[in-house]
Amino acid sequence: xxxxxxxxxxxxxxxxxxxxxxxxxxxxxxxxxxxxxxxxxxxxxxxxxxxxxxxxxxxxxxxxxxxxxxxxxxxxxxxxxxxxxxxxxxxxxxxxxxxxxxxxxxxxxxxxxxxxxxxxxxxxxxxxxxxxxxxxxxxxxxxxxxxxxxxxxxxxxxxxxxxxxxxxxxxxxxxxxxxxxxxxxxxxxxxxxxxxxxxxxxxxxxxxxxxxxxxxxxxxxxxxxxxxxxxxxxxxxxxxxxxxxxxxxxxxxxxxxxxxxxxxxxxxxxxxxxxxxxxxxxxxxxxxxxxxxxxxxxxxxxxxxxxxxxxxxxxxxxxxxxxxxxxxxxxxxxxxxxxxxxxxxxxxxxx
Amino acid sequence: xxxxxxxxxxxxxxxxxxxxxxxxxxxxxxxxxxxxxxxxxxxxxxxxxxxxxxxxxxxxxxxxxxxxxxxxxxxxxxxxxxxxxxxxxxxxxxxxxxxxxxxxxxxxxxxxxxxxxxxxxxxxxxxxxxxxxxxxxxxxxxxxxxxxxxxxxxxxxxxxxxxxxxxxxxxxxxxxxxxxxxxxxxxxxxxxxxxxxxxxxxxxxxxxxxxxxxxxxxxxxxxxxxxxxxxxxxxxxxxxxxxxxxxxxxxxxxxxxxxxxxxxxxxxxxx
Numbered sequence: 343x344x345x346x347x348x349x350x351x352x353x354x355x356x357x358x359x360x361x362x363x364x365x366x367x368x369x370x371x372x373x374x375x376x377x378x379x380x381x382x383x384x385x386x387x388x389x390x391x392x393x394x395x396x397x398x399x400x401x402x403x404x405x406x407x408x409x410x411x412x413x414x415x416x417x418x419x420x421x422x423x424x425x426x427x428x429x430x431x432x433x434x435x436x437x438x439x440x441x442x443x444x445x446x447x448x449x450x451x452x453x454x455x456x457x458x459x460x461x462x463x464x465x466x467x468x469x470x471x472x473x474x475x476x477x478x479x480x481x482x483x484x485x486x487x488x489x490x491x492x493x494x495x496x497x498x499x500x501x502x503x504x505x506x507x508x509x510x511x512x513x514x515x516x517x518x519x520x521x522x523x524x525x526x527x528x529x530x531x532x533x534x535x536x537x538x539x540x541x542x543x544x545x546x547x548x549x550x551x552x553x554x555x556x557x558x559x560x561x562x563x564x565x566x567x568x569x570x571x572x573x574x575x576x577x578x579x580x581x582x583x584x585x586x587x588x589x590x591x592x593x594x595x596x597x598x599x600x601x602x603x604x605x606x607x608x609x610x611x612x613x614x615x616x617x618x619x620x621x622x623x624x625x626x627x628x629x630x631x632x633x634x635x636x637x638x639x640x641x642x643x644x645x646x647x648x649x650x651x652x653x654x655x656x657x658x659x660x661x662x663x664x665x666x667x668x669x670x671x672x673x674x675x676x677x678x679x680x681x682x683x684x685x686x687x688x689x690x691x692x693x
Numbered sequence: 694x695x696x697x698x699x700x701x702x703x704x705x706x707x708x709x710x711x712x713x714x715x716x717x718x719x720x721x722x723x724x725x726x727x728x729x730x731x732x733x734x735x736x737x738x739x740x741x742x743x744x745x746x747x748x749x750x751x752x753x754x755x756x757x758x759x760x761x762x763x764x765x766x767x768x769x770x771x772x773x774x775x776x777x778x779x780x781x782x783x784x785x786x787x788x789x790x791x792x793x794x795x796x797x798x799x800x801x802x803x804x805x806x807x808x809x810x811x812x813x814x815x816x817x818x819x820x821x822x823x824x825x826x827x828x829x830x831x832x833x834x835x836x837x838x839x840x841x842x843x844x845x846x847x848x849x850x851x852x853x854x855x856x857x858x859x860x861x862x863x864x865x866x867x868x869x870x871x872x873x874x875x876x877x878x879x880x881x882x883x884x885x886x887x888x889x890x891x892x893x894x895x896x897x898x899x900x901x902x903x904x905x906x907x908x909x910x911x912x913x914x915x916x917x918x919x920x921x922x923x924x925x926x927x928x929x930x931x932x933x934x935x936x937x938x939x940x941x942x943x944x945x946x947x948x949x950x951x952x953x954x955x956x957x958x959x960x961x962x963x964x
Contacts, residue, residue: 402792547784663765
C-alpha cells in the first residue's frame with residue numbers, strides 16, 4: 343500500500359514538473375514576452391480575448407515556432423525515455439539504449455546517404471514533398487531495417503538470442519557510423535552542414551507539420567509499452583522463468599523491439615540523433631521508483647520529456663541569438679548525473 | 694493645387710512603403726547590396742559574415758549564417774528577411790514564411806554576372822529597381838576599366854582556423870573564381886569544394902603563391918606559423934615566403950565590391 347502511494351506520488355510529481363517545464367519553456371526564448379502575454383496569445387488562439395497588449399509577430403513566433411518546438415521536445419523526449427526503459431528491460435542490461443544497439447545510427451546513416459543521393463538526382467528537388475520529407479522517410483526506414491537485420495542475425499531456432507542481439511547491434515552500429523563517416527568525405531559543403539546537423543540533433547526545424555508527423559509514432563509506444571510492463575517484470579527473472587509464468591517471450595521480444603524502434607525512428611527522423619536520454623532517463627527514474635517496470639515506463643516517458651525540454655531550452659537561450667546542438671546539452675547535463683548515480687550505486691553494493 | 698496634393702501624397706506613399714522597413718540580411722554580399730541601395734539604416738540584424746561596411750558592427754548579429762534559427766531573427770521584428778540558398782536550412786525558411794514575414798531567398802552565383810543578377814533581384818525585393826539598374830551600371834563601368842594581365846602563377850587558397858583545421862579551395866569555390874578573375878590559376882585541381890589539406894597533396898600542388906584570409910593567417914600565428922605546417926616549405930610559395938592575405942568578406946563575398954577585390958588580389962599577386 344505504502345509502495346503504491348509512493349508510485350502514485352512519483353508519477354504525479356513528474357507530471358506536475360513536466361507541466362511547469364513546458365510553461366517555462368514556452369515562455370522563454372530569444373523574443374521576449376511576459377507570462378501574461380504568452381497566456382493572452384494562447385487564450386486568443388483558443389478564442390478567448392484577454393485585455394493584454396502584445397505585438398502581432400509575438401503571436402506568430404509563439405504559435406508557429408516556439409510552441410511546436412516545445413511540444414516536439416516533449417514528444418521525442420518521452421519516446422526516447424520509454425524506448426530506453428523497454429530496451430533495458432528486454433536486454434536485461436542497464437547499458438542497452440537505442441544508441442548502443444544501432445537503431446539511431448542506422449536511422450542517421452540512411453538519412454546521411456539520402457542527403458548525398460539527393461544532390462545527384464534532381465528528381466528530389468523537383469517534387470517539393472519528396473524534397474522535404476525524403477530524409478524523414480529515409481531515417482525511419484533506416485531504423486526499421488537496422489532493427490530487422492539485428493533481429494535476424496540474433497535468431498536461432500525461432501528465438502532471438504538476446505546476448506547475440508546486443509553484440510550484433512554494437513557491430514551494426516560501428517558499421518553504420520563508419521559509412522556515415524565515409525559520406526562526410528564525398529559530401530560537398532552544403533551536404534556536410536546537413537550531415538553535421540543530423541548527427542548532433544536539433545529541434546530547430548520544428549513546425550506543426552513535424553509535430554503531427556511524429557505524434558502517432560510516439561504516442562503508440564507510449565500508450566502500449568506500459569501494458570507490457572508486467573511481462574517485462576517477469577522477463578527480468580530470466581527467459582525460462584518468464585515462460586513458466588505464462589509470458590509469450592518470443593512475442594514479447596518482437597513487440598518491444600517494434601515499439602522501441604518506432605519511437606526512436608520517429609525522433610531521429612525529425613530531429614537527428616539526440617543521445618543520452620534513452621540511456622540515463624530509466625536509471626534516474628529507477629533511483630526513485632525501484633525496478634518495477636509498471637512504474638518505470640510511464641516515469642521514463644515523463645522524465646525523458648522533462649529532460650529534453652530543459653535541454654532544448656538551454657541550447658536555444660544560452661548563446662542566443664545562436665544556438666547549440668541539443669545533443670551536446672543532453673550529454674553535458676546527463677553525463678555528470680550518470681557518474682554520480684554510478685558512484686552512489688557503488689556505495690550500496692557490497693564489493 | 695490639387696495636382697500638387699496628389700503628387701505629394703503619392704510621394705509620401707512611395708516613401709512610406711520602405712522608409713519604415715526593418716530588414717534582416719543573412720548574407721554578407723546581400724548586406725553590402727542593401728547598403729549600396731541606400732537602406733543602411735533599415736538593417737536591424739545581420740549574420741556574422743556581414744562585416745562590411747563598418748556600421749554593421751553596431752547591428753544585432755543573429756548567429757552564424759550556417760546555423761541560423763528562426764526565433765532570434767524574428768525577435769528583431771523584421772518585415773523583410775533576405776538570405777541566400779547556400780546557407781539557410783529549408784526548415785528555417787519555412788518557419789519565416791509560416792509566421793508571415795516576407796522572406797526572399799536568392800541564388801548566389803559566384804561571378805561578376807552573378808553579382809549583377811543578385812543586385813537586380815535585391816533591388817526588386819526592396820522595390821527600387823531603378824537604383825538596382827544604376828548600381829549594375831556602376832559595376833559595369835568598373836568592369837570596363839579593369840585591366841587584368843593574365844599571369845601563369847598558380848595560387849593555392851588555404852582556409853585555416855588554427856593549424857588543426859586547414860582546408861584547400863578546389864574547383865567551383867568562390868575563391869577559385871576570384872583567383873581566375875585576378876588572372877591566375879588555382880593550384881588545387883581534381884576535386885570540388887573544400888578538402889582537408891594533406892602535406893603530400895600540398896607538395897604535389899606546388900603553388901607559387903599561398904592565399905589566405907587575414908584572420909586565417911593570424912589564427913596560424915602569422916607566416917612563421919604557416920611555414921611550420923608540414924609540406925609548406927617544400928613548395929615554391931613556402932621557399933619564397935609568398936603569402937598573400939585578404940579580407941574574407943571582400944575576397945569571397947562577390948558583392949558590389951567584386952571588381953575592387955579582383956584588382957586588389959591581382960595587385961598583390963603581381964608584387
